[in-house]
Amino acid sequence: MLSTFVDELKGMFPGNQLLTSKAELIPYESDGLTAFKALPRAVVLPEHQSEVIDIVRLCHRYSVPFVPRGSGTSLSGGSLPNTDGIVIGLNRINRILELDAEQRIAVVESGVINKNVSDAAYPYGLYYAPDPSSQAVCTIGGNVAFNAGGAHCLKYGMTSNHVMGIKAVLPDGNVVELGGPSLENVGPDLVGLFVGSEGLFGIALEITLRLLPIPEAYRTVLAAYPSMELAGDAVAAIIASGLLPGAMEIMDNLTIQAVEESVNAGYPIDAGAVLIVELEGELSEVEEEFVNLQEIINKSGAYNVRSARNQLERDLIWKGRKGAFGALGKISPAYIVQDGVVPRNQLGAALAEIDSLSEKYGVRVANVFHAGDGNLHPNVLFDNREEGMLEKAEALAGEIVKMCVRRGGAITGEHGVGMEKRHFMTDMFSDQDINQMLKLTNELDPHGIANSGKMFPVDRMPGI
Amino acid sequence: MLQPKSVKEVQEAVNTASTAILIRGGGTKTALSSSSGTETVIDLSNLSGIVEYRPEEFTFTALAGTPLVNIIEMLAENGQWMPFDPPMAKIGSTIGGTLATGLSGPGRYRFGGARDFILGIKWVSGNGEMLSGGARVVKNVAGFDFPKLMIGSLGRFGIISEITLKVFPKMNSFGTVEWDCGCIYDAVAFVKEMTRTPIDLFALDLEPAGIVRARLGGLSTTLNNRLARLSDYRDGASIILGDEELNLWEQLKEFLWLPHDCSLIKVPITPDLIPQLDTCLADSQLHRRYSVGGNIAWIGWSGTIEDIDTLLSELGLGGLLLIGESGTPWLGTSSVITGFADKVKKALDTEGRFLPL
16 A cells, blocks of 8 residues: 555656655654654655645545654654655745734744744844744744744743744645734634644644844853852842843853864853853843843852853854754764753752762763753763663663653653653653543544654554 | 532532533623523632742742632732733633633733743543643643643633643833824824834733823833833823823723623734724724734624624634623634634543533
């Protein structure tokens, strides 16, 4: 049956939009989580929304699994192929359909690159707020599927808080329009439900995004501390003061070293931790808040404080932070990045526990994270050429995830469950909760073909 | 009418209900909380209280029937608030009712609506199970976002029993600049200009025929300069401060402008569509306000529900009847339920224990 399906697909895409040879498929065998690999039967690269709809309908007719893929930057294995299915690559569905500056709306296709939305909005004094570290390459469709976050979630929220409408093709081939061009809605928040459904509800074709005015002023501060604990305390003090920074990020010494080696952002190489705080908004407000922020930081035990004096210096501070994951690749052949969240008053204790777990396993962990919202990113560093190390790293990463839940947090703050954290869903949700999610999946995707195998533990997935 | 005092009693009430379940909170949105006589009414006003409040985390968890005023007071003691400005607090609305109807006040403009502040929920499903979604931390993407789904769902998918919200530090001073633009066309054009200002507006409302009000909130030390700067955007600005300013927004949020014999309807809209809608409403001399930078129309309707339903359909708009006679709450285009919502309903309320969509 699969070969008939592929024949029919070939009939639909006789040219170079359909990839079937092993050499062509290999680039698609992994996403940002390179520890997981699987070769799909085919990759199809539609160029129009109607082609996406036709492919999904064909998959539904033949019950063939499909994995939607944007730029493949998922860190949770969210676009890992099924060996008995196809990958639908959406990068060519990449038109910005509308940019209504007066109503601050952009309507984009799912393959549009995140940063391109802000670039297109820039001449109108507007931007798209969610800024995942991969924003120069990741797509809005992928952001929607995984409810992507970024460094500036603290003040403005995640992808979900910036999506107003979605046109999507459901796994059964039906096309629906959810939400619309207004900031407000009546009826159940179906857009809210769709965002973050990890491709299990189908493929977003068009997305209506909310744009914001570009902040008039920024104040970006880099503070170096002798220890992670002091940096964590500084975050707690800033939050308690009533300030609402756009971003608060912490990096540990291992990460600082990697970053300095890789991008030379000027971070103090001997620091136990650096904290980045960014205030943004109206000039007079930001300047006043900056005075308060300096007072807090001066009392917080920072031994070296640097404030960006211009956009170039601001860019340099952020270059180090946004390049952190890439930089870790220079000091370790492989790593697993975890994404758990803890209540902010547990940050110090959680980091101490990660330290002792790292010692127990004899595996290095580099921490770089969104401190303002308690979203940890412990990077478990290992050498995948050494036998047994992947398993060891996975075991350590697993303990960290469970620790986050035990402390009243969550297993993933922004990367999604995907393949990688599906076994931890039962740590956070009851059997009944998971059954309810599965029941909804079954209703929307009776053949279980849309990004199947993701989000739920294997033993809970029918037919996997 | 059943008045459960615990989640267990809610579960029992669901399990023993013999007719479709209508859920009632503070009863302030009469069109949604009044029974036509055939439903099983579950009143949640006894399911009230704060479950957890961690000021240092800027989150709280409350039972669904907790009155908004109790929450607002508790947060204010710690210099915090819900910036989405939940409406109808003074007349007794509950947190559960506010979220189930998806209502936000003028402050929604700056930081988002109720949907943007919800973190987690517990709810009782159609088969009496206690389920949960989301988490109690400020950031989480694990599992489907059932908390957001419940926003505006009017209890059609289940009974929300417990809610976790994030909150923000409260701004410590406010001021408003008001202009009379003369007519709705000029006012809408001005609202669209103001939505792109780099000045951080907290609220931006429009009152026919041409009054535009922009509200600032923030540090008291910078407020006067910011108000002066804002005033320069257009001639004829007047600045409103102090109690007068607070009362102005309070009466908007509490719908004190709504005549007693009128129904209240919420209509999501975009600024471009306001002149067309307003022209239709102005002919009948109806009371109405446009809030959240021209994204919500609040209409005080004195005609029949059939007439407004038809009018909204003709304009391609949807609406929600909040105050008025009970019946079909969704009006205009929002009464056309997508296949997606139907499937969600089927999965979450398989036996149809709650009211239909």
